[in-house]
Amino acid sequence: MAFLAGPPRRLEDSGNTVTYRHLLSPQAMTVFNPLRTIAHCDIDAAYAQFESVRLGLPDDIPLICAQWQSIIAVNYPARKYGIKRFNTIDEAKKLCPHLYVQHVATYRNGESEAGYWGEVDPQTHKVSLDPYRRESLKILAIFKELVPKGEIEKASIDEAFLDLTPMAIDRLLLVHPYLASVPEDAPDGLDSALPPAPPIDWSKAGNVFPADGEEGAREVTTWEDWALCMGAEIMAEVREEVWKRLHYTCSAGIAHNKAMAKLCSAWKKPNNQTVLRMSATSAFLRDMDFTDIRFLGGKLGQAIATEYNAQTVGDMLTVPLEELQAKFGEESIWVYNIIRGIDHTEVTARVATKSMLASKNVRPNVKTPEQGHHWLGVLAGELNVRLRDAREISPGLWPKTLVLSHRTGIEPSRSRQIPFPFTRNLSTEYILKFARRLWDEATQPMNKGNMKLNNIALAFTGLEKLEEGQQGIEGFFASKVSLDAINIKRSRSNSPAGSPKKPRLPTLHTGKRKTPLEAFLAKGESSASSSTVQANPVPNGWTCPKCGALITPSDPVEARSGSLAAEKQEHEDWHFAMSLQGGGTGGSGSGEQGARPKAKVKKKPQGIKAFFTPKG
Template structure:
């Protein structure tokens, strides 16, 4: 056995042999982020059986939502429309996404697509995504897989990496008798490392623009060995996806999610990048910090304005003490992530709890006949998705069906009902109950809806029969709430029976408190459900930056909302948080109204300030923070 030594970033046998050491702080942690190259365009190219070098774009109502790499060679970008793209490349294949039309039980590809009568469907892409995920789970059975969208995911390769590391270096399985500190003794110096099969490796001491060599031999550590093994595992998985499905994907391998995400987009298409710990500072120094996960959008702009900074290097002179003195302890997240430190877990998403089919109607719906048309189309979408979900998880069934309509920029208005079980699930069953909601919800005339949506909520597995008297009694206890045929609501996403909310007497959780887990626990929502208000319910990273697209409510990086009652503005990194915080804020107003009217609520009313200014004792409203301060809780 080689003599014991203390290599850089020293590891000890505990990190290899103790299950308790399998945490986000393990120095051998190996995380990969992968995404399908030009996903929607690749999916369509394979479906059509076209050669790999044929230029193709994927369009929706004339807007480009995906461009394959041969088409990019002609200068075609997502900012173009399909007509302009065709001028740049006369041989370009333009493929519209699948759509639903009234009367069809499956989405299809039609020659006469019309946004006035059709609804976009992502069903074909979801199915391909499931095939890809199945290959990843088959080849990497150990470790968590966190789906980020239809075409991308994070994987924690640490378990399989440690397993292979011990297979290749069996002497690490036991602690030598003369080890001075037992399990806490440093590991022996690692042998030389061959990066030949790892892909592009960022070399130590090189800037971001000079990444990509394969020698990477500057004093290898056991952490480097872990990354190299993870890269070889990932190369094998990518090759298998290509062999079975003919899809290429790119990947980033690093010690945490933030760095892996950055690296996956560094060398594309069909390549992977490994970022060693020692090479991280130079790799990130000249990078725009707005390219870092969660530091784009308005938060990144606020940081840039506050510090006059653009790159990560510009921010490194800001000390933690200075940042926390100005913005509080939660700003440590920003401080850490700018230095490549991220202890976020890779977590498998829980089963989908809701499904939503939505249509931005152009022109507006003004008659019951038009409304019934869209109910039929939306019901067909939900029927297909629920059937597929039940195939994957038998017994799954939604408790509630929700109809929501929206007029202009006003809040959506919803009505819901218990959704009865049937063995013969089809669109007609959904339409029957959706029309009942429609008749209860919509006036006889004088309406003008710009959006109509149907949603299933509270998807759970049904009990198999009655489990004795206990099952009967349980059902009896639940029935009163479910026997309510329908409930009106002024909030577009309020399927549950409304309960009296608690009036906040302390500042509500902020953006960074949510990141750090100091606010409410984040709901386990599938990213595909997060943005289902749009026909493009989840877009790959490449389409989220699309400007001016004419999609039906596409989800862009960041989400904002201004309360019409108090004019408070909110900014969040995605629609999930925006929707949840909006509901919480509206609940706060609801509780405040109740407290003011009846003297009830979750806390005592705050005493009015005595200003002696004849203002009726009303408390003077404090000025709202602006810039980066808006993203942090007020300092006490």
């Protein structure tokens, strides 16, 4: 995890001297700059607000969002009646008889879009968050427009981190232009300390948490505080713009790092913002339950609480670093720092979406291939909408593969994939055509009554966008260039010297060299999914394209019953395992099949990393 990266070290943020270098040098714009200004913005009761605005309801109407029989969002007018998400819908209606209940949008078979259908049934409908994703993108667009400098990290549908440092410094220099150049008599040049900071007018900054936790305490003004004030004014303008354009209220926290910005954004909800200065951090954290801090709410936090009989941050401040590291490993210095308000995690703009998933827990279980056709149509419809929306934002975006996953009981999911060719006429039917191929192949055991599925999922993977100047299949079709006119260099390390190079059709996904594992997956897609028909000279047999091995069933009857497909899958799984272990491509091409080597034993994560190891 990012916050565990790098060598462990003790970090102290207090007592930093702010210099002209911190203010004027681009090289000083790091996570260690004392003028660093980070905001966390959270849409208030997002799903409920989205629905209220969509329905055109007055702001004071109590509303809840429902998903089947559960409450997933409660707006603030409804919270005044004591309604919480763990209430049932009937309980909520008793607390507030005039409560507005809105079920989230759902997909149903035969519809090209998710909609609000009135009566919904989990046995025939699938929940859709598409409307909320679209509103989230509108809000993010406003963030990017008003904060053109600095990174913006989307944390979820309803929250984001904004690095306001460059804009806060620009505004600071605008208010105090005499800081824009180093005085001639500065003793250390750029590394000279800034002059004393004048008093700050916090009137446009929102709520400012007091230094000692109490209003009226005497406080010393610093340039770090000035940077936070400038950032808070910018954040107030951003929030106002979101309200003006979209009629959504949001709350924000402004601090010197991500962890503190997120914590203080919840201090004065809704429709408010809080500034947390370094001098006030200790008072802000002291009485807080330390499991409220991000990443400390799970097993790690419980283990620490049990070990030290601690509940609040104040309880943990007495634990020496050496003792913490002796119990939880060297990386536990992160815990030591975070409860002191120190966090040097970067705000990082998320890379473009690489996959899209549409999944459904089916009730009752799917027991025949025909029963699954309904859900394939629903899932394909959702992927169609999401890919279409994504291509409106990023033209040229296209997935490499379509993946079908399915699960029986509590067993791990199984999946198959197939290359997903480009088309200018994307539709649910087009996606469904490839999904059906995977489905027919995956559900062969159903014909024997050996399969009952409780989850079905379709996913696009390998989503990529054409780089500028790169010839892709869209350009190929648009310009109608003949094959003879295409001159594409093709590197073939395994071809004999002097062999003529053959032209190939341009693809949408030319890019960096694949890793051995990626190369194996790319080669295995067509054979593993039966997406291409290969001529096979042996009746009822199959020749492996990687190693040349001939796979035939021992009995012709078994061939008709699906034994060949099972043996083929097992053989390809062996190649996959070999590629994972040896770093090769999964086949030598020699046709030899030696003994399968023993799998390497993975080292178990140590220290606090063990608490973040994914299951499975």
